[in-house]
Amino acid sequence: MFRTEEKINFLQYQDNVRLNTLVTIRRYIRVIPKFLRYALVGGFATAVHYVVLVTLVELFSLSPLLAASLGAACGVVIAYAGNRLFTFGNDACHRIVLPRFMLVAVLGTVLNGAIVWAGMEILSLHYMSAQVAATLWVLMMTYSLNRTWTFA
Numbered sequence: 680m681f682r683t684e685e686k687i688n689f690l691q692y693q694d695n696v697r698l699n700t701l702v703t704i705r706r707y708i709r710v711i712p713k714f715l716r717y718a719l720v721g722g723f724a725t726a727v728h729y730v731v732l733v734t735l736v737e738l739f740s741l742s743p744l745l746a747a748s749l750g751a752a753c754g755v756v757i758a759y760a761g762n763r764l765f766t767f768g769n770d771a772c773h774r775i776v777l778p779r780f781m782l783v784a785v786l787g788t789v790l791n792g793a794i795v796w797a798g799m800e801i802l803s804l805h806y807m808s809a810q811v812a813a814t815l816w817v818l819m820m821t822y823s824l825n826r827t828w829t830f831a
Contacts, residue, residue, distance in 0.1 A: 713766055717822050720761035728754030755784055767830035779829040787821045 711719075728750040735746035759780050763769050769776060791813045798809025 713826065714822060716766040717762065717825070718818065720758060720766055721818065723761065724754040724758035727757050755781070758784070762825060762830065767826065769830040771830070776829060780825065783821050783824045783829055786824070787817045790820060791817045 731750035731753045732743070732746045735741040735749060736743050741749075759777065762780070763776065791810075794813035794816055795806065795809045798804040798812055799806055802809075804812075
């Protein structure tokens with residue numbers, strides 16, 4: 680059996696180990712540039728979106744429109760949490776940050792649609808070429824807005 684003093688020392692040791700582990704993780708995270716972290720979070724959120732979409736359509740015979748909407752909602756939750764914690768390390772009030780994030784997401788969605796439409800209708804691009812261009816533009820625009828306004 681531990682004596683009281685030994686228990687206290689052991690608990691302090693455990694707290695120090697946890698703290699050192701968190702400091703080490705934060706150091707590694709800082710090494711990864713913010714834009715790359717933003718792109719990684721977005722890529723993961725997109726993967727979740729697609730997994731939910733395909734699962735709901737293929738396994739549960741849900742309509743693709745509803746499944747895509749539910750998948751997008753899941754992706755937005757992942758993107759918000761990941762960018763708040765991993766990319767920007769923000770601890771501001773959700774009441775302020777979440778509506779800003781959602782507004783940027785809506786602007787990104789509208790811009791994406793406009794670029795794909797313009798690419799296909801005006802420039803006669805294949806829809807996938809237009810989508811790649813839209814993805815790059817929206818990635819840069821949403822990163823800039825989220826960095827300077829949403830999570831500032």
